[in-house]
Amino acid sequence: MPLYELTAHALHEKLKAREITAQELTEAVYERIAEVEPHVKGYLTLTKDIALEQASRADEGFQNGDEMPPLAGIPIAIKDVICTKNVRTTCGSKILENFVPPYNATVMTKLHAQGVVMVGKTNMDEFAMGSSTENSAYQITHNPWDLDTIPGGSSGGSAAVVSADTAVCSLGSDTGGSIRQPAALCGVVGMKPTYGRVSRYGLVAFASSLDQIGPFTKDVTDCALLLNAICGSDARDATSVDAPVPDFTQCLINDVEGLKIGVPKEYFTPALDADIADNVHAAIAVLEGLGATVEEVSLPHTEYAIATYYIIAPAEASANLARYDGVRYGYRNENPEDLISMYKKTRSEGFGEEVKRRIMLGTFALSAGYQDAYYKKAQKVRTLIKSDFDAAFEKVDVIATPTSPTPAFKIGERTADPLQMYLSDVMTTPASHAGLPGISIPCGLVKSGLPVGLQLLGAPFAEENVLRVAYTFEQNTEHHQQKPQIQTNGVG
Amino acid sequence: MATITIDGVRHVANLARLEFNDEETAHFTEQLARILDYIGKLNELETDDVPPTSHIHPHQIFILGSEEGAPHVAKPDAVKPSYPIEEVLANAPEPEEGYFGVPRVVDRG
Numbered sequence: 001m002p003l004y005e006l007t008a009h010a011l012h013e014k015l016k017a018r019e020i021t022a023q024e025l026t027e028a029v030y031e032r033i034a035e036v037e038p039h040v041k042g043y044l045t046l047t048k049d050i051a052l053e054q055a056s057r058a059d060e061g062f063q064n065g066d067e068m069p070p071l072a073g074i075p076i077a078i079k080d081v082i083c084t085k086n087v088r089t090t091c092g093s094k095i096l097e098n099f100v101p102p103y104n105a106t107v108m109t110k111l112h113a114q115g116v117v118m119v120g121k122t123n124m125d126e127f128a129m130g131s132s133t134e135n136s137a138y139q140i141t142h143n144p145w146d147l148d149t150i151p152g153g154s155s156g157g158s159a160a161v162v163s164a165d166t167a168v169c170s171l172g173s174d175t176g177g178s179i180r181q182p183a184a185l186c187g188v189v190g191m192k193p194t195y196g197r198v199s200r201y202g203l204v205a206f207a208s209s210l211d212q213i214g215p216f217t218k219d220v221t222d223c224a225l226l227l228n229a230i231c232g233s234d235a236r237d238a239t240s241v242d243a244p245v246p247d248f249t250q251c252l253i254n255d256v257e258g259l260k261i262g263v264p265k266e267y268f269t270p271a272l273d274a275d276i277a278d279n280v281h282a283a284i285a286v287l288e289g290l291g292a293t294v295e296e297v298s299l300p301h302t303e304y305a306i307a308t309y310y311i312i313a314p315a316e317a318s319a320n321l322a323r324y325d326g327v328r329y330g331y332r333n334e335n336p337e338d339l340i341s342m343y344k345k346t347r348s349e350g351f352g353e354e355v356k357r358r359i360m361l362g363t364f365a366l367s368a369g370y371q372d373a374y375y376k377k378a379q380k381v382r383t384l385i386k387s388d389f390d391a392a393f394e395k396v397d398v399i400a401t402p403t404s405p406t407p408a409f410k411i412g413e414r415t416a417d418p419l420q421m422y423l424s425d426v427m428t429t430p431a432s433h434a435g436l437p438g439i440s441i442p443c444g445l446v447k448s449g450l451p452v453g454l455q456l457l458g459a460p461f462a463e464e465n466v467l468r469v470a471y472t473f474e475q476n477t478e479h480h481q482q483k484p485q486i487q488t489n490g491v492g
Numbered sequence: 493m494a495t496i497t498i499d500g501v502r503h504v505a506n507l508a509r510l511e512f513n514d515e516e517t518a519h520f521t522e523q524l525a526r527i528l529d530y531i532g533k534l535n536e537l538e539t540d541d542v543p544p545t546s547h548i549h550p551h552q553i554f555i556l557g558s559e560e561g562a563p564h565v566a567k568p569d570a571v572k573p574s575y576p577i578e579e580v581l582a583n584a585p586e587p588e589e590g591y592f593g594v595p596r597v598v599d600r601g
Contacts, residue, residue, distance in 0.1 A: 379544030435548035
């Protein structure tokens with residue numbers, strides 16, 4: 001098996017045994033990039049010089065026989081919403097086309113302390129607003145399983161590069177499903193930790209009460225290793241929570257005996273693709289066969305999650321994106337008549353259509369006369385959605401659902417209808433409102449050959465239950481070993 | 493819930509410091525009205541007695557000098573080094589003598 005196909009934990013053993021060097025591994029990943037990246041287009045920026053230097057530093061450590069962290073020398077890709085010191089960070093937006101952060105996000109500082117190799121920055125929907133990565137101002141990313149389809153979004157680049165083996169793992173961010181949904185559509189593991197687990201310092205803000213950074217990996221073990229690396233409270237993020245961070249590799253237990261898994265009936269509606277429903281039911285049956293207790297639960301306010309999300313997230317975004325005014329960084333219109341005209345022209349030229357739509361929606365929901373009817377109403381429904389989960393987790397340890405109602409859809413299929421695009425997140429936004437940890441793991445393919453994701457949700461800070469169920473499923477099935485055959489001679 | 497009109501869209505655009513031509517204004521009015529119509533679904537729920545959730549973790553109110561070690565209280569008011577001016581200005585579209593340059597806002601009259 002080529003090096004670029006291996007997991008981080010398998011590669012760590014080879015690096016430790018000095019069977020391979022981090023430089024060889026890094027070169028192998030860039031050779032793979034040369035081969036398939038022109039078709040997948042997952043990266044906005046490649047950082048090969050930095051990567052080779054980091055690889056050589058990791059090799060020195062391995063050669064000296066130092067005790068090396070599990071991610072030392074591992075090639076990782078970073079969503080372009082995470083600030084990387086001295087490396088351009090665009091957020092997929094023209095307004096930040098030339099933005100070079102003078103500092104690292106806390107997650108980057110933590111990853112560098114592990115000695116990772118940064119391969120590059122990945123494509124995304126502009127400011128993480130989207131479900132298909134088609135809202136990037138730069139390029140369309142193609143799903144490695146079928147280049148005519150989208151990779152999901154907003155972290156579509158980070159999902160596609162792990163799926164295409166052009167990175168061993170990656171970081172994304174999840175506001176309403178932006179890690180879990182693309183992980184499902186690209187057939188990889190993607191996890192959103194509990195809100196507050198990971199510092200948001202240096203994560204360009206979209207909706208501050210929902211945003212959370214998390215990993216994309218090739219298996220659940222790598223997911224636990226990345227969580228170990230990035231979790232923890234941070235004085236620079238007042239919303240990061242000072243809760244004890246366990247060693248997540250300790251919950252990689254191949255046993256679900258006695259665990260209770262809840263299946264919410266509201267997720268299995270006629271709108272759910274029948275092929276996806278079959279795969280997810282089969283996956284739940286596997287877990288039951290392994291000793292888990294499966295019971296139906298009810299989350300009655302599920303159907304209100306999208307409407308609630310499309311008030312709360314745009315409202316927070318409209319405030320967060322006020323900072324892009326052409327004064328301190330980013331694009332500025334060159335011929336303004338005065339200051340106000342500079343703001344208006346800068347923002348109107350710099351932002352793409354979906355970002356403007358959400359700023360408008362959010363500004364409207366917060367404007368005089370409408371705030372109680374929209375914003376406050378949505379915050380109240382958010383309480384109801386959260387209470388549904390609180391009640392369910394009194395009875396069960398983990399909730400299992402499909403991650404996405406459909407497999408990857410065709411490029412261009414939903415761009416004309418924003419509302420239809422928003423409904424792509426129907427299975428992921430409820431848990432976002434409640435701040436829950438959630439993982440999507442591969443659980444099969446639909447008849448057309450596209451991957452299906454099983455979403456497992458836990459109570460706040462109960463990542464351990466989620467990882468244990470995900471790990472047990474993975475150890476007893478082979479879905480995560482399936483890889484796309486990228487059509488390098490066809491479209492793309 | 494009310495819907496949104498062309499004039500409403502113009503008003504909100506001004507608040508958001510965005511500008512649209514007539515065609516874009518009409519386009520956004522139609523789309524936003526459709527999205528708000530969907531969001532109107534929330535009115536099916538009776539929420540008078542439901543408290544709003546702004547944030548999922550209960551937060552302490554920031555009070556200077558509150559108990560040491562308590563969660564989410566203000567940091568000690570200590571001076572710490574910041575970034576050098578040239579690094580901060582490196583991304584500025586029009587840096588000027590150590591400041592961010594903007595179009596004139598005060599009339600010299």
